[in-house]
Amino acid sequence: MFEGRPDRGAEIVFVGRSNVGKSTLMREFTGHTFTTGKKPGVTRSPNHYDWAGADFTFTDLPGFGFMEGVDEEAREAIKDDIVRYIEDHSEEILVGVLVVDGKAVIDIIDRHESRGEIPHDVEMFHFLREVGIPTVVAVNKMDKVEERDDRLDALCDRLGLPGPWQQWRDTIAPISAKRGQTAPLREALETQLREQHRDDLLQFI
Template identity: 75%
Template sequence: MTFEGRPDRDAEVVLVGRSNVGKSTLMRELTGHDFTTGKKPGVTRQPNHFDWSSEDFTFTDLPGFGFMSGVDEDRQEAIKTDVVRYVEANAPHILAGVLVVDGKSAVDIIDRHEERGNVPHDVEMFSFLREVDVPAVVAVNKMDKVDDRDERLNELCDRLGLYPPWQQWSDTIAPVTAKRGSIDPLLEALRGHFREAKRDDLLKFVS
């Protein structure tokens, strides 16, 4: 079952990522609007869109993918497939794809998958966004729980194929703490991509 009901908008920012990394909280900070989501991972199967009726723009929070406790593998795979298809189908309209990861656990999760000979979901999604020419921004969330900040961010860059130090990737790596409303690096990165797309008219939504 593929996603339905996308608003008719010419410009879009999508949020993608594993379950329980804080995408909905980040969406709330970006839009000022609360989105009710299921407490169990995998319950939300459709995107949450927040669009302004007078503006040709929408933020879209896509369902979380990857391992989910109590959700069978077929359903997990179906969710990821739907997310990929959505991004691919709408790539020409997407100004930025925000990959949300948990700053404390992302590197460890990536390493575990690679040790098993699997392509980690986060690495795969980051590469996919770039393949379909969607500017990728990694919102490294929950940074308030990370002690070795620079080391962790440099390790994440390395896993994503970006040369450290992370500070040189300000348009791609955005350390945030959505729960505390600390998302300025993400807003700055999005402003840069909006300007590159010559959509200064939409800068007010990431100010």
Template identity: 65%
Template structure:
């Protein structure tokens, strides 16, 4: 179980599969360097950033799914710990950011969709909703996607959100974190902070 959380009351968490760019997005949000790597699974423990004086922390939770050279049991344990972390801190998490790879997400979801199987990504989206955590889906690496709107419509559809995706702009945010293009994500988070009456935290997503 991850037990490294700083003693801060309000939190924004980043979750998702390995190698989708969570740590890169974290760096854009905080302005602090975050360990990133070419190999999936670089982040094994939560990275917490409570750099601000406000009673607030941003957390990058470890990625799940395929990790080169990592045993199945370890991968499953990480996924279980991510779920437990969300459950344990749900009351304090203002926004749960599900980061997807815009180029690969639809294929990955479809590959894992079976009669008795819900893809991890979809499962995580529903888990956030079930726990009362406001989800924002940051669809990353959109600079590599040609059929932008079609791809985002497909992602919305897979998450049970009726396309077109543009009616879900408080939930689905196309970004290219590596290039610093995260405005739709910041706008979505600001909207939810307003809803939570936390106008004081909007400055971190501006």
């Protein structure tokens, strides 16, 4: 069970598979360097970043799914902890940011579905929404993707959102965290916060 959450009443969480760039994205938003690495599964407990005097925190949850050198039992335990954390703090979580690898996500989803499995990314997207958390999908590494619109339309299809993707700009945000290209995500988060009358938090976005 994760421990050490700051005593904050408002939170934005970043969740996604290992090695999709969540920690890099957190650095873009906070200016603070978090532990990152090429080896999946470096982040095993949440990274929180909060501000003195502000009732708000960003949280980078551990990566889920396949991790080289991590057995299935440990992977399932991490995923269970992530689900429990989100359930326990659903009232405080204003937005859930599901980070996916724009280059690989369609192949990963299709591979799982061809085996009769529910893909983790799809499952997490619907879980966040089912517990009442507004969800933005940050489609990272888009600088490596050709035919961007086709790829984003395909992702919407897999998530059950009728295309074209452009009508979901408050939900689908194509970005490249490593290159600092995060404007679509910032705009989507601003929209979500304004809808919840939390303009006081826009300064952190």
